[in-house]
Amino acid sequence: MSYQAIYRKYRPTTFEDVYGQSHITRVLKNQVKAGNAAHAYLFSGTRGTGKTSTAKILSRAVNCLHPVDGNPCNECEICKGLLEESIYDVVEMDAASNNSVEDIRELKEKVKYLPTKAAKKVYIIDEVHMLSKGAFNALLKTLEEPPSHLVFILATTEPQKLPATIISRCQRYEFHRLSVEDMAANMGEILSKMNRQASPAALRLIGRNSEGAMRDALSILDQCTAANEGIIEVEDVVSVLGSVQEEVLFELIQALWERDARRVLSVIDTMIMKGKDLRQFTRELVHVFRNLMIVKVSTDLEDLLQCTDEQIEGYRLQAERFPQEEILRYLSGLSGLESQLAYATSPRVLLEAGLIRLMNQPDEKTWEGLLERVRRLEEEGLSLSKPASSAPVGAVARATSSASPARPASKSSGVQEEGQTYDQLEAKPEARAVSFTDVHQQWEDILLGVKFRSGSLYAMMDRGEPVAFTKGRLTIAYDDKNEFFRKEVAKPTNLAIIRQAIEESLGMPIHVDVKRLSEIRPHAASKGVDEGIEKAKEFFGEDLIKIK
CATH class of the missing domain: 3.30.300.180 (DnaA, N-terminal domain)
Structure with a gap:
């Protein structure tokens, strides 16, 4: 038997198997039990959230000979025929490749005929937003008053592109993105059926990188099971995704806090040597700063971060170092940087320059930023006056300490080290006027x-x-x-x-x-014009120049 991808082999077969969409499956089950299924449904939501799977389950449920609590039994002649695709009363249509008026007119001719074996003829139209305007108009009348034996199920990822006249003729159900916990639980059940194992941290990492799409998560899991025959660990997921381990991101954030340019460049160099994608690296760095922001502004961390207690504690330790305004500044700067990297001819240079610029740009609206500015001004004033004896800069910094942890001076700024006096520093030249x-x-x-x-x-x-x-x-x-x-x-x-x-x-x-x-x-x-005229006269000769 040919190989089947995990997301196809373990596709949900009952409403209970559809994770994270209980607000929809509960209503559909009740409709099937009561025998009052609608004539037209519209399933909308992001990719991989279960729209097509739910449509197939519903198509079997309304035709099942022995439904079980609103679910298809998957054992009767009709259910087996539909699962094996030997009964043609459920028609799947891809609107992306069948989007013309002629395609819909052909469909309208076919819907007149009764189903061959099933009680209902079901048309599942996927990516329905791809239909042309003429095709939508051709579908309107049939969708409004279909024959009693007909059920339409429309699925789309972009409901805003549908005409209001189409939406108003359907029962609309919005599929939500799945939580990391729901995806991890589903993947755990599937691995049990496969006699495989994975660490909870690895499953959560897959879930976080799938952005709420169960199909994406199962595709990543498929790759991980092929890459490792034993227990799937975080390292296996990182290797498959090409992502960066959290420890490396925390190391970079530590270097940014210390304003250690050499260390920042070293981390970037290591990522490049490992073949990591710099845009993905920046995206993950944005995610870390987003988590730091949440730690700063919220107490409901478990639901918003969807991390382990150990990871949350790590974010707390990092967040204590940064003022909230500085975290927001990094978030804004890195988000813009991530979009620029897509079109950069030298992504490495852009990322290095961007991080150094953000690192050396203290926010003077914060208490720490103001102290930093005062320290710099004191340094400049004292080094210009060159007093005979003076306290070290470290003493000045300690005298103006704040509630935030003391931040080390920039490693590349040439700031006076502990124990030096101002006589030992080279006097800075006076600032000249800008012209x-x-x-x-x-x-x-x-x-x-x-x-x-x-x-x-x-x-x-x-x-x-x-x-x-x-x-x-x-x-x-x-x-x-x-x-x-x-x-x-x-x-x-x-x-x-x-x-x-x-x-x-x-x-x-x-x-x-x-x-x-x-x-x-x-x-x-x-x-400037006069000077240009004089130069032209000098070069070409006065007899050749005429002023108009």
């Missing part, structure tokens, strides 16, 4: 800083140009054909991102004005 030339030289770096925070804003910024810088005010100008982009860039939320990128590049706060080029050309561009 328009500096802005021009740093413009590409500023744009990259904007791109890291918002790809769409970067695209709009690239349409404008810096034209003036006076008294800490930078003017960015747009020509009239880019008026839409100018208005978008001028929004307060976008200006805040631009100011943040500029301050990061130039080292000082800058006010940003966004104007039309036509408004400022007489003032901002006249000098």
